[in-house]
Amino acid sequence: MIRDSKFFIENPYGRWVRDNLFSSSSSAFLTFFAGFMVIYSYRGIVGFILNPERMWTSVTYNMKLYMILAYPDEAMIRVWLSVGLALILGGLSIGFYNSGKTISLGGIFQKLFTISAVIAILIALAPTNTNVIQNDGSIEVVEIIPQDVRMLILVPSLVLTLAFFFLRNVKIKNLFNTAKVNLTYFGLIIASLYFIKIPTISLDSSGERIIPDPFLPIASTTYIPWTILYVGMLLFFFIGSLLKNRDIKIMARLIPISWFLCPLFIFSWIFKKPLVELNTVFSADIPSILVFGVIGFLIIRFSDNESVGVYRTPINIGFLVLSIVVFLLPLVFIFKATMVLLLLLLIVSPAIATTKEGKRQLFIVWVVSLFVLTFLIRGASSDTMLVTPTGSIFGGFSLTWLLAIFGTYASFPLGLALALGRTSTLPVIRIICTGIIEIVRSVPYITWLFFASVMLTVFLPAGVEFNLIIRVLILTAFFSGAYFAEYIRGGLQSIPKGQYEAANAIGMNPFQRIFLVIVPQALRTIIPTLVGSVITSFKDSSLVAIIGLFDILRIGTSVIPAQSQPVVFIGRNLEQLVFLSFFFWVFTFVFSRRSMKFEKRLGLGER
Amino acid sequence: MSKKAIVSLLVLSMVAVACATDTAEEEVAVEEEHDHSDESTLEMVLERGFVKCGVSGSATAFSETGADGSITGFDADYCYAVAAALFGDYSKVEFKSLTSAERFTSLAAGDIDVLIRNTTWTQSRDTELGNDFGPTTYFDGQQLMGRNSDGISSSSTLADIDGLSVCTNAGTTTEKNITEGAGLVGATITLVTVEKFSEAMDKFIAGECDIVTTDGSALVGRRAVNDALNDWSIFPQSPISKEPLGPVYRSNDSMWGDVINWVVYATIIADEYGVTSANVDSVDTDAFPELGRLFGANDGELQTVMGLSADAFYNVIKQVGNYDEIYSRNLNPVGLFREGGANDRWTNGGLIYAPPAR
Known part of the structure; x- marks a missing residue:
């Protein structure tokens, strides 16, 4: 037999070839078949790209349109x-x-x-x-x-x-x-x-x-x-x-926080150039910071006070009711958003503000996050000063990024909350969360997009009008949030009961148990799935073309093949499709390679 | 600090929040003012300072998006013309690129003030959907395109496509027209339906179908670009359907409708007199009193009654041009010409006609 010849036995390359490609007659057949298919399609693709019929200038000439539309x-x-x-x-x-x-x-x-x-x-x-x-x-x-x-x-x-x-x-x-x-x-x-x-x-x-x-x-x-x-x-x-x-330790915290805030800052202030009026800053932003700063200070100050401890449940319920009222009232968005942050503070402060040092740090974090949140929301909720023919500054790749980043940002905390709610012992919360997850997941994304574009305006109270992009963002957050929730629930269920008991045994409160012991372990096991779903939402963002947003795919398939002046690109859609597949491939490939390295560093798959 | 003091402090701070929100409510009140459901669109647009115009954004020569994101084309020029009439500045337009599915919803919801998106005027759209149609700016009609090498010529008829395969986009009146038309003359065809016309065209080029069909204007455009061998013919000579395209606005809004209609008529009247953007300044208004009335020579009474400035239509012609200029600027480059067609002047046997300005 040829495969027993000297070359295949003694040469290390030869042995690799024999062991991996020609280990049996059926695998030899598969090797030849797959090799033939790969070479055949490669030659087909090269022939397609270099075909004199293709007009690649239609891609390069419109590169700016692809990236930023009419910015x-x-x-x-x-x-x-x-x-x-x-x-x-x-x-x-x-x-x-x-x-x-x-x-x-x-x-x-x-x-x-x-x-x-x-x-x-x-x-x-x-x-x-x-x-x-x-x-x-x-x-x-x-x-x-x-x-x-x-x-x-x-x-x-x-x-x-x-x-x-x-x-x-x-x-x-x-x-x-x-x-x-x-x-x-x-x-x-x-x-x-x-x-x-x-x-x-x-x-x-x-x-x-x-x-x-x-x-x-x-x-x-x-x-x-x-x-x-x-x-x-x-x-x-x-x-x-x-x-x-x-060895500056604070950088180890600052850099991840900057990474988190960077896209928000870019989209609300740098890319957008918001029109900020000083009188709204003085009438809404500064009072909001002052009031919530004082409330936050009081919450932190008395979080471990025993005499207040008696009223903890009524106070918590009171704040919950207040925040719902604030949400329903026609108030500026900053109050509503800060109210959510305040609820978060109310939950975490008993766990963190146990010492004087802890209280001091928590108060600094509270004030800084108040300023950052107000600043970002002021930018995001203001009108833009930039003038474009279509009135929207997002289009093409910038829109794809916006949808992908905000989809992930908003859906992750939402998914975590839904997953924890679904595993909760309180029936009301469990039923609501399960209902949201099941309803959202059982309807296709495209249907939800049509819902956002046509029906959401009907459901919202009169006078409340959202931009189509914001409606799509809200919807995407819920859609990928529901999927995230199921992945996270899978992760939560993989944590052995002993971990809960161990956390209880060392005297942790429920908040500490969930966020210091259970969730970190649960997230670690589901990183590959989460990365997969982030890539999916990056690609899914091109579906918004159906409801009339100009994302990169719609530019490629409808806009450029319609251009007749000053250069004729009529019907040039094949070039655009090739370019777009390459473009999406580069991003998703880089992303999945990075996540593979990340998984290796965390030692996943080695247990 | 006693319990009571703490609780009352918390209550006080909540009250403080409620007080601080009073100023915020004003903002909301201002936003609500924009909800003019009873007001005329004309007043609303004049107050806003720009007109929101619904276009396609990806319709060759009618409204296409350029490499810099600007929107040009025949339909887009009529949006510019409306802005020129209202504000004396053609650039006061905000375009909204709409898909064909969402165009009427968008108009009804008030997202746009006027829809100029190669939309065919039909009875149901005019009556059931709550729209009113302005004067037709372009007379289109469905035609077919085949190869000379298959025995097709420009004098072919529907009967000649017997046994051939026809590509078209699915779910549109285009599909219905060709099936009905072929059925009437007894021709058996294999219908190949795809999502978009560009895909139908790709199939036609690749030889997967013998005939491709859609509106004549699109066929002419594609033939001008792709037919290097002069092998493609468009037939039959009189289209198999009538597709009058024009501006659309919401029903029961005559003030606004009049503005749109007369912007279109002004471009047509100017064309009849041969007044272009180049020579509009040297028009002898005494020799042509109709032009004098149209361009606001006699205090522009006709325009001011409509709620426009006296020189509104002068601005339209000066900044955008007359019908012929708009037509030849956008449609000649893709091979669509006026001469001898339905879009020629009525004096030359075409259908482009305007009532007198008097």
Whole structure:
């Protein structure tokens, strides 16, 4: 037998091939079949992309439309600031959480070897010709990769593959920090913006198309901001490393909080440019902070007071009733939101404010969160100063982000509350929570979207009018919240009873038992499922196209294929679909890879 | 501190919250003022300072979204024209891009003031749905497109499609028209229905169907772009359905309806006299008294009675243009021409006609 030959037994590569690809005759068949399918579809995709029928300029020319729809040009700095804030935070976290992991020069060459080998294989397998369908239905064969072009890529990549193959065994003691290496890779991508050319279109002053060259360099309005942002990111990377070396403990708390607040701040203030009137700040915001600050102070001050302890239940119920009343009254939103925060304080203060130091810290946290909450809500609830033709500043990718981030943000606490409510021993709460979860989950998302767009206005009291985007956000929060709730309930049920008993045995109160013992363990076990559902909600956000919001998918499938002036892109929907699938794939792939690393760090799947 | 003191402090602070909210209620009261259900749309729009116009946003040449997010096209230009008449500034428009499913709900709910979204005027839409239709700005009609190599020519009729497969988008009147039309002449066809017209077109290009059908304007647009070999023909010469497209507004709102109607008529009258945005300043109003009345020469009494400024229609022509300008700017590039068609001037045998300004 061939598979018992010397090559397959003695050579380590040969043995791997035999053990993994040709271990039995049926697996050999599967290997050949799958390999054939992969190569066949790869050649089909390349033929499709390089087909002269495709007009890729329809994608590149509309890139800004895809990203931010009609966001005004003069406010572009706000878009860059939004991206920049995320990048700077990223740089800071990479520097601060730098695990000190290193990679040897040989390891780098190993990676480069893989990359160049893959390129060589891909270009060798690429098809030479493709079929073009003519108007009369006949098919013409067209050459897409001439032999000299193939050689121009194949020969250098083969040479590099060979070079890296030998270099990867090089024994050099120099070790490189992985974080720095990754930052360098990112820098190389930024640097490439200065050199690469893409197929795009330029128009002269009268809107006529100039056709000098099918490939044009990337616009300076793209690469200059990216360069500045990259430099900022590097700067904050070094600041992060410095803080780590100085061992500044507070950063370990500040960075996650900043990550949490960053999207909220971006969407309510930077991206939006809210119109804030000073008299509403003085008449609503400042009284709200003062009043709730005082109430919070009193709650914290007397939380462990025994004489108040007698009235705890009536006080709690009183606040609950008050908050429901506040919610029903036509008041500014800030009061309603702060009331929820106050209820939270009422629940947590007996557990935390047990010592003088604990009370002091809780009060500081309370005041800071009051300010932050008021600030964010003032931005979010104010009108925008930006003027767009459609009256909405969210569209395209910015809308997708908005839906995905807020869907996750709002649905996670909601899901947690619903899950705890469903496992509660109080029948009323249990029935309500179970009802919400079951009703929401048993109706398709699209139906809920139609509900948001058409019926929600009928249900809301007269005079209360929400923007369509906000209606969709509320609905998405409930929809993914119900799913989250079921995942979390699964996690809760996986916690052995002994954990509850142990928490009781050391004298924890119910709040401490749930939030310090049970929930952390429950969440840890369901991280893969949660990540999966976040990815799902990111992709599901494209369904809003059905109810008339301009998300990235609707731009690609309806808007661009309708453009006739100044450049004709009529009917160019196939290019957009290819681009969008690649676009969504990049994001979900990166996301799931990150979560895999996260799972590894938490040691999941090792129990 | 005694128990009583603590409890009363808490009660006091709750009262404080209630007091602080008094100022907040004013904000809500201001918001409620915007709920004008009895007021005329005209007053509401003038007070607001801009007009909300419902368009498609993805209809080639009628209302398309450009690479910078701006909205242009034949329908969009009529939105600009309404704004020019109301405010003397064509840019005072907020567009709302609507799907065909939500357009009438959106109009009825007051999300938009006027719907100019290539909408066909039909009896049920006019009566049952609570809409009123303005003058038709574009006369469209359903046609078919086939390949010359399949024996189809522009003089073909519905009887010639016997035995062929026809692609169209599902659930629309387009589908019903072709089934009925083919049934009447006794032609047997294989109907292939897809979600969108662009998909039907992709199938037609890929050779999966022999015929594709939708409104003639869309077919002409696609032929101008995709038919490099000049192999495609559009037939029959008189469309198989009538699709008069025009502006739509809510029923029982004559003041507002008059404004929309006369903006359209003003562009048509200006076209009849050959007045364009370029020569509107040099019009001899003494020689053409109708133009004088239209552009507000005699104190613009006709316009002020409508609730507009005297020079409202002058602004429309100056800033947006007459019917012919609007038509040729948007529809000529995709291969739709006026000459000899239903959209030609009535003096040339077309249907574009306006009552006199008197």
